[in-house]
Amino acid sequence: MNHLFAFRHVGTWFFVLALLLQVAASPVQAKEETASSSPLALSIEKFLADLKNDENSKGMYAGIAVYDLTDKKYVYKHNAKRNFIPASNMKLFTTIAGLDKLGPDYQWKTEVFVSGKVNNGGILQGDLILKGYGDPSLKPDDLQQMAKAIKDLGIKRINGNLLLDDSYFDETRLGTSWMWDDEPYGYSAQVSGLAVNKNFTTLTATPGKTVNDAPVLTMNPATTYITVTNQLKTTAGKESNVLVERPRGKNEIIVSGTIGVQAAPYDEDVTMEDPAFYVGDLWKNQLLKQGIALHPKTEVKKTVLQSGVPLYTHLSKPLGEITVELNKDSDNFYAEMLVKTLGVTQKGEGSFEAGSEAVADVMKRAGIESGFRQVDGSGLSRFNMITPEQMIETLIFLQEQEYRTELEKSLPIAGVDGTLKNRMKGTSAEKNLVAKTGSLSGVSTMSGYVTAKNGHKLAFSILINGIYKSKYARELQDRIGILLTTYPDIAAPEGFTPPEKKTYPLSALIDPILDTPEAAGVTAGIMIKSLDSTDDPVLYERDADTLLTPASNLKLLTTATALNQLGSDYVFKTEVYGDAPITSTGIQQGNLYVKGYGDPTLHTENALKVQEGVSIEKIAGWLKQQGITRINGNLVMDDSYFDQQRLGLGWAWDDESYYYNPTIGALAMNRGTVMIEFKPANDAGEPVEINLLPQTAYVQVINEAKTVQKGEENTFAILRDRGTNTIRLSGNLPLDHEGDYERVPVEEPAKYVGSVLKETLEQHGIAFAPKSEVMIQPVPPAAVKWTQFESMPLKEIVQYLNKRSDNYYAEMLLKTLGAVKKGKGSAAIGAEIVQETVASLGGNTTFDMMDGSGLTRYNLISARQIASVLEGMTKESTFAAYDESLPIAGIDGTLKNRLKDTTAANNLHAKTGSMTGVNTLSGYITTKGKEKLVVSIMFNGYVEDEELFTKMQDQIVEILASYE
Known part of the structure; x- marks a missing residue:
């Protein structure tokens, strides 16, 4: 079919007219956001164009903004209004807000109280109470100093308990959507109002003297609060492969693997649950070391102190000094303690939410009213989203503040210190560029200041997501940083002309949908391709090679591979x-x-x-x-x-109570869950009525939920204690509630099967x-x-999987692929099989796949790669089973209630996918002209109302269905 005319025969002329009017009304953003004729712009655009020519870097996408603080104008922008995951660049928002609201001289305190009296013999007939106020920098030496002060005040013996008060902060210890597999490590330490040594201890593994000797494990500071299981073996040579694990919800460290007899000692900062008790353990030891005796029945317990005059107060270093450690070393713990301190001091609540609100108040003064999301202080969460422009506005705002010097002193200096110590050495940027870096898997960012050759001070922000190989992102940042030091003495790259934006047959119809101002923060990866055309089959693409988080669109790869590799009739x-x-x-x-x-x-x-x-x-x-x-x-x-x-890498800790985050094992049932049916009792004040399915003693249900009067707020919640099979029901359920059910995952699926059997x-x-x-x-x-x-048969299982977008089914299939094809039932080996299958279907494999369902945000893939699987499957004998498994618009599955009464109803066969900040849709559709198309639409980013994602997808799909 000839596609020379961009929008002929699309629906009615009224529809075409409406779309053309939309084009006319849309603001022209391209001139502001892409290359201009300046040598600086041309040079950066060439850097970006070169990256698109390499398979290992073409998928990454950058947002860049450079502002001349002297001339007060932007000198370059690229995707500057798009939202990006900022990683540790989020710390700039947090530390600026901290200095703004608290001041550089702010000091945290830690207080010691007594209840009862101290007699003339120095015996405390009562309790010693340690109360924290969120000091992130408290160290074991400080506890020693405090214990000595208690001794110097005449206390020789404590006949009561050692009480700990960490109530200054709430009890949420981890940030929103932090990943469970990060938890054992110091950079993901739990946050508490009473903390010491950044809530970790350093575990050191030293090889045995001979191959037959067990390695020696030590902790610094030493603590009995954590138990260590030593499964490590000493082996010959200098090589080591040490694995440190901490089971979820437990204070047990398991060290396994090997360490060479000639290897250097291995160090790892390890964390713990409920770290206030870690403080209590170290505090108790320090008191004993000072010769303060404890009653044999003395216990370490928690309390909430209501009033009293402190016996002793310890003060931290000033915030200005702590900010230097925070930003130079990119210390997550300091940032999280600071954001919760902002919450309690500014909003009366020591929570991530309140702290983020306090930061947002400062951002409003900087001119950033909305359009970003902050959920933690450090940037460890991938829910955080900011734009390069917003970062520049923050850096401009900083220049007008009294604390500017303190903040700028805290930034790493290129080639000198902090996280930039080994970057840009021996270049014009060394000692001349100061910036906050940030990195997560798939994310690299750098924002700060540089002095140009003409003496002007430039603020810059380079936010990069979708990274397949991290070195390319760092190299781009360094090249831009060095280039800025030569501004404005920059020669335009010879022979380089910025590539013109390519137009496609559907560009005039689809571009206006994507370029709406409401979607300015969104990165869209789109591929629309004809399966029938003998001409150029691509009807439309935009950023089709950009690596994006696919959510459940990843199931398209898992199920295609399962059908091809195992066969439609495979049985378990x-x-x-x-x-x-x-x-x-x-x-x-x-x-x-x-x-x-x-x-x-x-x-x-x-x-x-x-x-x-x-x-x-x-x-x-x-x-x-x-x-x-x-x-x-x-x-x-x-x-x-x-x-x-049991869980996919990168799954979020705060999803563990929910059915879509099941535990996985080769012997498991009921999609890894139990069901709790609930309804209000007959009378207010009575416990909520519940029914557990299956009726099993394997789980313990603690029902503290109450029935309340009609019209009262519904606060009913079901949560599972981490790492256990204890399920707690809490809150209020109004009498007029119809009742419902929740499925809750359980631990150790095989034991669940065995217990019920x-x-x-x-x-x-x-x-x-x-x-x-x-x-x-x-x-x-x-x-x-x-x-x-x-x-x-597998074909029926896959149908349920895709129609209902079942994560459990997808993960079981992925591990089955690994077990059947390569003898190892792991997600990593299953993903290898998927990548081999994608290659056989005609796609390239420069994408990251960490699970089978798309639940982890480690996954990165492009619209072109997904479309290649869809296209390749049409030539396979298993295509009918594959196609039949996909939801049908307006008919069933996850598309049952979408596109009803449109030309796409009972036409589009596609897999949906959605998570916060992610929405995807990929599948098959037939045009009005009977042309079969593959379509992949992937949206990542921040919007005020996430319904905009599905609205834009549906508009595009309707255009395709009406196309002739």
Whole structure:
């Protein structure tokens, strides 16, 4: 089909006219945001153009703004109104607000109180109370000084308890959407009103003297609050591969791997849960070292002090000095303690939310009313979003403040110190450029000041996201930083002409939708391609190679690979074994074994069932049919087909109570969850009525939720204690609430299966020996296989997965791919299979895939890469199953309520994806002219109302459906 005419035959002429009017009304942003004729602009544009020619750097996208503080004008902008994840550039907002609201001379205090009296013999008949006020810099030496002061005040013995008050801050210890796999490490330490040593201890592993000797593990400061399990081995040579883990919700450090006998000691800063008790442990030790005796029954407990006069007060260094450490070293802990201090001092609440509000108040004075998101102080969360222009406005604002010198002194200096110590050395930027850096996986940022060759002071911000190889981002920042030192003496690059914006047949219709002012902060990656055209098949693209967070669009890759590599008719098996053949007596000596192979559909026969297949009741029924009445051994569950990593890398800690964040294992059921049905009681004041499915003792439900009168606020909540199977119901549920249900993930899925199976077997009349247990072990080689159960075909499983966008199913498939194809059931090996499949389908593999569902924000992929999978699948024998699995607009799945009564209804087959700041849609559509298209639309960024994402997608899809 010929596409020479951009918008012929699209719907009605009224529709075309409306769109053309929209084009006319749209502000022309291109001139402001792209290259001008200045040598500076041309030079930077060449840097950017060169990066687009390399497969390893073409996916990254940058927002750049440079402002001449002397001439008071912008000298360069590129995507300066787009939002970017700022990483540690967020610390500039936090520290400027801290200096602004608290002042450079602000000092944190830590106070010691006593309850009771000290007698003439120096015996305190009462408690010693330590109260924190959020000092981020408190060190063990400070505790020693405080303990000595207590001794000098005459206290020789404490006959009460050591009480800790950390109530100055709230009890939320981690920032919004921080990643669970970061938690063991010092840069992700928990935040508390009473803290010491930045709430971590440094663990040192020293190799044994010989290969046969166990490595020695020490902690500094030493503490009994954390237990250490040493699984590390000393090996020959100088190489080391040390793994440090801390199970979620626990104060246990597990050290495994190897350390060479000739290797240097290995250090790791490790964190803990509820760190106020860590302070208490160190505080107790310091008191004892000072010779202050404690009663044998003295305990370390928490309290909330209501009043009193402190016996002793310790003051921190001034904020101005602490800001230097914070920014030079990019210290996350200092930043988080500062943001919560802002919250409590300015808003009366020591929370991330209140602190962020306090920062926003300062940003308003800087001229930034809205259009950004801050959820923590350090930038560790990927929910933070700012624009280069907003950063420049902040840097301009700083120049007018009395504390400007303190803040600028805190910034790393190129080639000299801090995080810029080893960058731009030996260049004109050395000692001349000061800036805050920031880095996360896929993110690199640098914002600050530089003195130009003409003596002018320039403020700059370079925010880069979508990074596949980080060195390219750092090199771009350094090249720009060095270039700015030569301003305005810059020669235009020879022979370089900025590439003109390419137009496509649908440009006039789609560009106005994307260029609406409301979407200024959004990065859009779009690929629309004909499957039928013999001419240029691309009808439209924009930033199609840009690497973006795909959310659930990643499931398109997982399911395509599963169908191609395993086959549409692949079935999952679940095996049952015994230590001996089934006897005729009904009494079975030895263990009963169940081995899982990743069946995502295993279920119990209740409301948790979503597909036919193998149920726990079916397994129990089969065993009963064999005449078994008693098992005199243990019930052993074998989940060794997959690895033991229960959550995807980069999943958020604060999602762990929710169904879409399930635990994964080779033997698991009910999509890794239990169900809690709830409704109000008959009368106000009564507990909320609940029903647990399945009825199992494996989880403990603590119901503290109350029924309240009609019309009262609904504050009902269901949360699971981290790392446990304790589920807590809290808040109020009004009488006029209709009732509902929540699915809650559980820990250790194989043990969940085993516990429910044992309970079900007992209900079926099959008894176990009194001391029998549910155990997790591999099936021994000598065991006798009794039977196996099989799931429905993969094509039916994939249909449920994509229609409902089920994360659990996707993760089970990804690990199955690794296990079947390469003998290792891990997400990493599964992702290797996916990348190999993408290559076989005609796509390139310069993308990052860390899970199967798209739940992690580590994933980065482009619209072109997704479209290549969609196109490649049309040539595969499994295409029918793949296409049938996709939601249909206006009909079913996640598109059931979208595009109804439009030309796209019952036409668009596509996978949706959404997370905060992310919205994607990719699939197939047939135009009015009967032309089949693949479409991938990916939006990342900040908008005031996220419904704008789906609105823009739907507008584009309607254009495609109406196209002739």
